Amino acid sequence: MANRIDEVTAPRRIVIVGASLAGLRAAETLRLEGFSGQLTLIGDEPYPPYDRPPLSKQVLSGWLPVDHITLPVQVKLDARWLLGVPAKRLDMLKRQVVLADGQTADFDYLLIATGTRARPWPDADEAALEGVCSVRNRDDASKLYKLLSQKPQRVLVVGGGFIGSEVASVCRDLGLEVTLAERGPAPLGGALGTTIGSIVAREQRKYGVDLRVNTVVTALEGNGQGRLRGAQLSDGSTVEADVAVIALGALRNVEWLFKANLSADERGVVCDTYCRALDNKGDVVENIFVAGDIARWPHPLFHYEEELLAVEHWGNAIDQAETAAHNMLNPSFDYRPHTHMPNFWSSMFGASIKSVGLPTVADQVVITQASFGMRRFTAVYGRQGKVVAAVSFNAGQMLPSYQTLVEQSAPFPPDLHASDQPQTFAPQSAGFPHAGHPKYDTGAEPNMVTP
Amino acid sequence: MRVVVDLNRCQSYGQCCYAAPTVFRFHNGESLEYNYAPEDDLDEQVLRAAKACPVQAISIGIEDEAYEALEQKVQQHG
Structure with a gap:
């Protein structure tokens, strides 16, 4: 790697707040690009960086022990790790991060990568019942794995986004009875729209899930001894369950920044395309960068109505962290813009x-390829006559060619004439609750309060 | 050894499953599952799997004692 760091302006101390995927990749990139100063990583969990996707899949199924998901390092980090204590405050004037236990970390450059946490069940007493848990971190997954190993009579999954649906799938693989309550008309409706979501609904029911759509859980009920017994649903019915998995989406870990002079609120921390944070007047802060789930930035391809984009996916965390780290060490004429093409995978x-x-952001969707009775298909999403996305089920090898259509904003519906194109080639409404909003919404509550 | 696979890049060719069948496998059709921390005696298989991947989606970590110490500290203190 070429070392382009100017001897005079080179940062001596870089602090990364957030020791998960984005924080780790940023640290690796800093060292790979020649940063030799003091590097500090701060993480609220006691664990070294680990990968989260297996938490709702292989860890729950028992195939992967929870201590087998630690991420590898690609380069010697020679870092100071402050793990197990969250950052509490940012002092931009002193260039200092204050931790909850009073420790401090001084920086020349700062990367904010504090990500998100699971949205808790709103009633604290009900949330404290034995048998109720979320799936966001290592401790959650350990707890849920133990609960599932005790062969519960029924698992209630609250929320039919990706996490909730993946958990329901694992439960069925384990031979457990599952009820999934989704407040929208279809599972995955927030991420894929109701039209594709209804195909997912059919598969879930075929797999033996007791799927309740247009239904919310109104109360979790204890057995009088602090254990979950069941739940009341909005349709007036009750479900008996000894485990409840709360999968209502994520909240961004921004509270520690509320007293800082940054453009940060419940939606995330605003940065420019070079990952530099903006202050609360909208001006660039030269020495503070943002990456991962918590970042909101203007994406050149998806910049509708001046809306900023936040992408809570694995690939974005990596790309944005690498870009932010690169830009920290380089003069502005060598900055790279963060023009990441959003992508994700799931398994269920x-x-x-x-x-x-x-x-x-799509208004329409069309199935372009399908075979094996829809066990394998690809759907293309369009917005105002242009391709904006493609989603494949058991057909991932086709996706790179569809990515080209997205990059080119190709006309929608696309003129493909694939050999496995369905006989009726019919664009339909994509079925998003708030069409045109450029932000993934896993079916959770809309953002509620501003500081 | 520690491993991570970029599952956005993975195209489910399955070469890794042949090279290191106890480390990599398919579940739910085309979805790759893998052990991030295979036992030492599988190192050779895992290296072969990484080389065999047609889209080079498998990354293998370096040995970093200071990094490994973080995990050991967690295990000691529970």
């Missing part, structure tokens, strides 16, 4: 799901 109910582009 016998299907490998992959996505490229931004389905949530």
Whole structure:
């Protein structure tokens, strides 16, 4: 790697707040690009960086022990790790991060990568019942794995986004009875729209999930001894369950920044395309960068109505962290813009799901390829006559060619004439609750309060 | 050894599953599952799997004692 660091302006101390995927990749990139100063990583969990996707899949199924998901390092980091204590405050004038236990970390450059946490069940007493848990971190997954190993009579999954649906799928693989309550008209409706979501609904039911759509859980009920017994649903019915998995989406870990002079609120921390944070007047802060789930930035391809994009996916965390780290060490004429093409994968109910582009902004969707009775298909999403995304079920090898259509904003519906194109080639409404909003919404509550 | 696979890049060719069948496998059709921390005696298989991947989606970590110490500290203190 060429070392382009100017001897005079080179940062001596870089602090990364957030010791997960984005924080780790940024640290690796800093060392790979020649940063030799003091590097500090701060993480609220006691664990070294680990990968989160297996938490709702292989860890729950028991195939992967929870201490087998630690991420590898590609380069000697020679870092100071402050783990197990969250950052509490940012002092921009002193260039200092203050931790919850009073420790401090001084910086020349700062990367904010504090990500998100699971949205808790709103009633604290009900959330404290034995048998109720979320799936966001290592401790959650350990707890849920133990609960599932005790062969519960029924698992109630609250929320039919990706996490909730993946958990329901694992439960069925384990031979457990599952009820999934989703407040929208279809599972994955927030991420893939109701039209594709209804195909997912059919697969879930075939797999034996007791799927309740247009239904919310109104109360969790204890057995009088602090254990979950069941739940009340909005349709007036009750479900008996000894485990409840709360999968209502994520909240951004921004509270520690509220007293700082940054453009940060419940939606995330605003940065420019070079990952530099903006202050609360909208001006660039030269020495503070943002990456991962918590970042909101203007994406050149998906910049509708001046809306900023936040992408809570694995690939974005890596790309944005690498870009932010590169830009920290280089003069502005060597900055790289963060023009990441959003992508993600999931695995559930016998299907490998992959996505490229931004389905949530689409108004229409069309199935372009399908075979084996829809066990394998690809759907293309369009917005105002242009391709914005493609999603494949068990057909991931096709996706790179569709990515080209997204990059080119190709005309929608696309003129493909694939050999496995369905006989009726019919664009339909994509079925997003708030069409045109350029942000993934896993079906959770809209953002509620501003500081 | 520690491993991570870029599952956005993975195209489910399955070469890794042949090279290191106890480390990599398919589940839910085309979805790759893998052990991030294979036992030492599988190192050779895992290296072969990484080389065999047609889209080079498998990354293998370096040995970093200071990094490994973080995990050991967690295990000691529970």
